[in-house]
Amino acid sequence: MIPVPPAIQRFPWKLMALLSAITGFGLLVLYSAAGGSFTPWALQQGVRFLVFLTLALAIGRFPLRIVEDFAYLGYIAVAVLLVAVELLGFVGGGSQRWLNLGFMNLQPSELMKVAIVLALARFYAQLPPGETRGWTALWPALVIIGIPAALVMLQPDLGTALAICASGVIVMFVSGLPFWWFGSAAAAGAAALPVLFSFLHDYQQKRVLIFLDPESDPLGAGYHISQSKIAIGSGGIGGKGFLNGSQSHLDYLPEGHTDFIFATMAEEWGLIGGFALLFGFFLLLRWSTRVALKARTRFGQLVATGLTMTIFFYIAINLMMVMGLAPVVGIPLPLFSYGGSSMLTIMTCVGIILAIENDSKTGTRRFH
DSSP states (O other): OOOOOHHHHHSOHHHHHHHHHHHHHHHHHHHHHTTSOSTTTHHHHHHHHHHHHHHHHHHHTSOHHHHHHTHHHHHHHHHHHHHHHHHHOEEETTEEEEEEOSSSEEOHHHHHHHHHHHHHHHHHHHSOGGGTTSGGGTHHHHHHHHHHHHHHHTTTOHHHHHHHHHHHHHHHHHTTOOHHHHHHHHHHHHHTHHHHHHHSOHHHHHHHHHHHOGGGSTTTTTHHHHHHHHHHHHHTTTOSOTTOOHHHHTTOSTTTTTTTHHHHHHHHHHHHHHHHHHHHHHHHHHHHHHHHHHOSBHHHHHHHHHHHHHHHHHHHHHHHHHTTSSOOOOOOOTTTSSOHHHHHHHHHHHHHHHHHHHHHTSSOOBOO
């Protein structure tokens, strides 16, 4: 028997197969959403996946020490890109969120979801354990989170700003900060909701009100949610069949290839297709959670946990949004929705978690 080379044995075949299966399913849905055509979405999305998968595998080969050393620099670079969006970005859908790079439109706020986790993980990995209950453990983290959150709110993009804050808070929580800090912040936030609501833009306020009562404006602000529910419900158990979705093909379902792609899929593939997709996401999250539990260093543990929760937030918020369980905030479904920035972000998360997994195989656990 010919021996299998070590490099082939170490290759993450199972992970590649899982990512390819989720994305491949998404390409079928994009093909159908375009009326049975590979253009304009499926072909471009497939090429992006191959490019970003290669990037993820390359990142996975990086020594984790390099990722840690460049954590602050990466954060600063993405923050500069957020400033560039304010100065040079173009407006799309009423918001100024993108930079035109020629081959793709980059949304830097998506990358900040990764950069914030890396920066905070490095900060807390370097912080002596005895100082996690002091003021020095809190104010730098609030500054690190506050700067990008404020820049993203200027775009305006409430959903992404909240996602950035959530990713940062997860790292702070796992780092061992006092639990009562988080409880107090949550209570204060709840008490301040009426005041915070008044600061939202009119369309953002309308989204919240429509979430509370979708039927109050079914042909206006509540149209997205109403049509999404119709599409999901009409799919039944087995769906209407591939290429047979009426809501998306007759243009009743807005954004059926991006934010509401789950509704497009559910109409044609039904409950069975929905469970298959959720099972794929479960396997991805199970893998990343195991990497976090087995991480060799404190930095690796914090990063893997933060990035796992970042991927989870993508999935949970999008699914809650399309089912009417959360306001419409424009969060794409990982590896499924059409878009380059979100796929780049998810594959970067996967690559860094892969680097942590490879690092955990190199020696004994060490926490400082």
